[in-house]
Amino acid sequence: GAVVSQHPSWVICKSGTSVKIECRSLDFQATTMFWYRQFPKQSLMLMATSNEGSKATYEQGVEKDKFLINHASLTLSTLTVTSAHPEDSSFYICSAREQRWDTGELFFGEGSRLTVL
Amino acid sequence: GQNIDQPTEMTATEGAIVQINCTYQTSGFNGLFWYQQHAGEAPTFLSYNVLDGLEEKGRFSSFLSRSKGYSYLLLKELQMKDSASYLCGVMDSNYQLIWGAGTKLIIKP
DSSP states (O other): OOOEEEEOSEEEEOTTOOEEEEEEESSSOOSEEEEEEEOTTSOOEEEEEEETTSOOEEOTTOOTTTEEEEEEETTEEEEEEOSOOGGGOEEEEEEEEOSSOOSOOOEEOOOEEEEEO | OOEEEOOSEEEEETTSOEEEEEEEEOSSOSOEEEEEEOTTSOOEEEEEEOSSEEEEETTEEEEEETTTTEEEEEEOSOOGGGOEEEEEEEEOTTSOEEEOOOEEEEEEO
């Protein structure tokens, strides 16, 4: 099946620094990628929809200047958490669907656990 | 508003059968997903239903009734490794996935 790779899996950073998380579709082209955040014991929350070659669409309440999303190619989307603070500590997950939407399936990355000290 | 309801927690015995229900109210419907998530890991795809009826995949089956806004995930021959959270997600008319809070399934020997 299709594979989505997310990197890094774990990252610890100091408050005020920026962290970049990559999401790659390894064997298919993804025109759309989704970024989610999951706090402990809560469900996945959609942060933004990343469209190749255009600006991301952010969900209400998500600061676009703080969570920078770039989808420069059909296989790569990046999420940059700028000026990270301890409250940004969370599990971040990306998902992607194939350009040819015939399986109805979203493929998820492994997730990236961010801890901000 | 959009809403997905599923039980918070369920307990079942190894070797038994369990049914996890999900009801939804969304603006439009483009399919319902079930995902399994072990603690600390990313969700993994279990099933996708867009038409009414039962989809069977090994020990797991998923049912959908669009008129009732209802789905269930049926797990047979439960194994200890099935202990996980099960997420019900509905894709609305804008192809946005709306997620339920998840059902934590506890399997006892």
